[in-house]
Every structure is written in structure tokens, then in C-alpha cells.
Amino acid sequence: MRSHSAALHSTSPAAPRLAQQLMTETAVRQVFASWRDYYEMCKPRVVMLMILTSLVGMFLAVPGMVPWRVLLLGNLGIALVSCSGAAVNHLLDRRIDRIMGRTSGRPLPQGRVEPVQAAIFALLLCASGMGILLVWINPLCAWLTLASFVGYAFIYTGYLKHATPQNIVIGGLAGAMPPLLGWSAVTGTIEADALVLVLIIFAWTPPHFWALAIHRKDEYARSGVPMLPVTHGEYATRVHIVAYTLILVAASVIPWFTGMSGRLYLAAALLLGAGFLYWSGRLMFRPRSDVPMRTFGYSIVYLALLFAALLVDHYLA
Numbered sequence: 001m002r003s004h005s006a007a008l009h010s011t012s013p014a015a016p017r018l019a020q021q022l023m024t025e026t027a028v029r030q031v032f033a034s035w036r037d038y039y040e041m042c043k044p045r046v047v048m049l050m051i052l053t054s055l056v057g058m059f060l061a062v063p064g065m066v067p068w069r070v071l072l073l074g075n076l077g078i079a080l081v082s083c084s085g086a087a088v089n090h091l092l093d094r095r096i097d098r099i100m101g102r103t104s105g106r107p108l109p110q111g112r113v114e115p116v117q118a119a120i121f122a123l124l125l126c127a128s129g130m131g132i133l134l135v136w137i138n139p140l141c142a143w144l145t146l147a148s149f150v151g152y153a154f155i156y157t158g159y160l161k162h163a164t165p166q167n168i169v170i171g172g173l174a175g176a177m178p179p180l181l182g183w184s185a186v187t188g189t190i191e192a193d194a195l196v197l198v199l200i201i202f203a204w205t206p207p208h209f210w211a212l213a214i215h216r217k218d219e220y221a222r223s224g225v226p227m228l229p230v231t232h233g234e235y236a237t238r239v240h241i242v243a244y245t246l247i248l249v250a251a252s253v254i255p256w257f258t259g260m261s262g263r264l265y266l267a268a269a270l271l272l273g274a275g276f277l278y279w280s281g282r283l284m285f286r287p288r289s290d291v292p293m294r295t296f297g298y299s300i301v302y303l304a305l306l307f308a309a310l311l312v313d314h315y316l317a
Contacts, residue, residue, distance in 0.1 A: 037107035038121060043086035047079055049304060050178040054078050056307040057182030057197055060260065060314055066186055073136045074185035078178065080129030081145045087122035088153035091115060100219040122153075133185075141185040148177040162224075165231040168213075172205035173198075179307075193260045196251075197310075201303070203248040207241040207280060208299035214238070214283075215292040238284045241295075245280040249273035252306060261310055262317040268309035272302050 054075055058066045090097070090108055094115070097103035107113040113121075126149060133142035156171030164170070179197035184190060210228055213220060214237055217229040229237045252269040255261040279295040 034112070037112045041087045041090045041107060041113065041118065041121065042083035042125075043089070044083075047082045047086065049300065050082050050175075051075050051079050052304060053197070053201060053307050054178040054182035054185075056311050057179030057194060058186050059311055060179075060193065060197070061183045061186040061191075070137060070185050073132050074141065074182065077129045077132035077137060077142070078145055078181050078185070080125050080132065081149050082129075082178075084122045084125035084129065085149045085153040087118055087125060089157045091118045091122065092153070092157045096223040096225060099223045100216065102216060102219070137185050138188045140188050140190070141181055144177065144184055144190075145181050148174045148181065150174075151177075162226070165226045165228045167226070168209045168228075169206050172202055172209075175205055176201035193255070193258065196254050196258065196260065199254070200248070200251050200306070203244060203251045204299065204303055206244040207248065207276070208296065208303075210237050210241050210244075211283065211292045211295040211299065215296070234287070238280075238287065242277075242280045242284050245273075245276050249277065255310065261313045264317040265309050265313035268313075269306060272306050272309075276302050 055071075058071060058074065090106060093103070094106075094108040097106050098109040103109070108115065108118060126146075130142055130146060133145055151174030152171065156167065156174060160167040160171045176198045179201065180190065180194045183194035183197070213227040214229045214234055217227070217234065220227040221230045228240060249269075252273055253266060256263070256266040256269070275298060279291070279298045283291050283295050
């Protein structure tokens with residue numbers, strides 16, 4: 001008995017140290033998780049794709065190199081405002097996100113970030129981005145970026161998403177703005193070639209998103225969001241995807257017709273467009289369960305490579 005008590009006494013000084021160590025490790029994990037939560041609310045992969053198109057818009061606006069200040073601060077400002085729009089999207093969609101498997105683990109539905117915290121975070125991001133654009137870039141770029149933010153965060157997420165099955169078509173204009181934002185950051189103007197780049201992303205958005213919507217149709221139905229597969233069925237949605245893919249392919253060759261790009265880009269646009277038509281055709285005529293997400297995945301690769309081809313053609317062709 002004495003030996004057992006002695007053993008307890010001998011180990012007791014280590015107990016507080018062990019408890020303190022565990023509390024410290026827990027605190028570190030909580031801080032790290034909090035950082036990751038705010039990072040997730042920025043939708044970094046979406047914003048990175050947007051900044052890629054903004055970069056291309058900048059480089060296509062000039063024959064040579066984009067000024068370093070515009071290149072760095074312009075994209076930083078656009079990215080911060082875009083991250084703010086993503087955070088507002090998380091905030092306004094938190095009820096829907098609880099229902100959908102794809103988004104149920106987000107910080108707000110899980111209670112890791114409170115709505116007030118998300119609102120303050122979004123406000124700080126937007127104010128920082130707008131400040132950078134107004135002070136170091138130009139007012140046109142700043143106000144166009146703010147218009148894109150309002151269009152996505154409030155008009156699309158707050159209203160259109162719940163009002164019409166054409167929500168992604170109408171609201172897609174806000175998400176198509178980054179090339180124009182990049183172009184205007186360099187030139188301070190709105191030009192026809194920049195609007196062509198906007199048109200390409202505008203035509204790309206519906207087939208890109210509707211492929212995902214087909215895959216998540218049941219979840220959208222439970223959430224009450226009137227996505228096209230829910231309101232009109234999968235067949236009608238697949239028809240729409242094929243139609244918009246054809247429009248996209250036609251829009252993608254406009255830069256060659258206008259002289260903005262050369263044959264290198266034209267070849268890439270036709271090849272990538274053929275790939276998109278292949279996947280939309282499979283979705284239409286061989287709609288296996290894995291095809292919607294594979295079409296969705298290809299659509300992301302398509303846009304990234306198409307804009308990369310614009311950039312390469314601009315400097316090498």
C-alpha cells in the first residue's frame with residue numbers, strides 16, 4: 001500500500017506539467033484550425049483561378065511587361081475583394097451549407113466561425129482590397145471590382161440563387177469580370193478585347209456549374225435552391241450544357257478573328273473546345289454517374305489552359 005502511495009506521489013509532480021502541455025497543444029491546434037477556417041472562407045482555389053484570368057487580362061492589355069506595381073498590387077487588391085465576396089457567400093449560404101454534403105463541413109455550419117466574425121472578416125478584406133486599388137491602381141478598376149463583388153455576394157448569392165433556375169447565367173457576369181479588372185488596372189479603360197475575355201468566362205460558367213448541379217441535384221432539392229436540374233430535370237440541363245458549350249467554343253475563337261491572338265491560340269482553343277464538347281456530349285448521350293463530376297473537373301482545366309494559351313500566344317506567337 002505504501003509503495004502504491006509512493007508511486008502516486010512520485011508521479012504527481014509530472015501531472016501538472018502533462019496537463020499544461022496538453023492544454024498548450026490544444027490551444028495551438030485551435031489557433032491553427034481558426035486560421036484554416038478563415039482561409040477556407042476565402043475559397044482560395046476559386047480566387048486563384050480568377051487571378052489567373054486577371055493576370056492574363058493585364059498582360060494582354062500591353063505589348064510588353066506589365067508595370068510591377070500594377071501586377072502585384074492590382075492582383076492583390078482584386079484578390080482581397082474576391083476573398084471578401086467568397087466570405088459573404090459563406091455567410092449568406094450557411095443555412096443551405098448545413099444541408100449539402102459538399103459544404104456541411106464549412107466553418108460557419110460547423111460553428112467554428114460565428115456570423116459576426118465572418119461579416120467583420122469580409123468587411124476588412126473588402127476595405128483593404130478597395131483601399132489598395134483606389135490608392136495605388138486607379139478608380140475605374142476599383143469600382144469595377146466593387147461592382148463584381150456586389151454582383152456575386154449580394155445580387156447572385158442573396159437574391160438570384162433563390163429566385164430563378166437561370167441564376168447561374170445571370171449571376172455569372174459577376175464571376176466573369178476578372179479579365180476586365182486586370183485590363184482596366186493597367187489601362188484605366190474598358191476596351192472591346194477585354195469584353196471578349198469577359199464573354200468567354202460568361203459562356204463558360206453555365207456548363208461548368210450545371211455539371212456540378214446535376215451531381216448535387218438531390219442536395220439542391222433538399223435545400224430549396226431552384227437549380228436547373230431540380231426545376232427542369234437532368235435531360236433539360238444536359239441540353240443546356242451542350243448548347244452553352246457550343247456558345248463557349250464560338251466565343252473562344254473571337255480573339256483570333258479580332259486579331260488579339262494568333263494561330264497558336266486558335267489551335268489551343270479548338271482543341272480544348274473539342275474536349276469540352278466531348279464531355280458535354282458524354283453527359284448528354286452516356287450519362288453515367290461519374291460523368292457530371294468529370295465534366296466539371298475538365299471545365300476547370302479548360303479555362304485555365306485556355307487563358308494560359310492566350311498568354312503564351314501573346315508573347316511567343
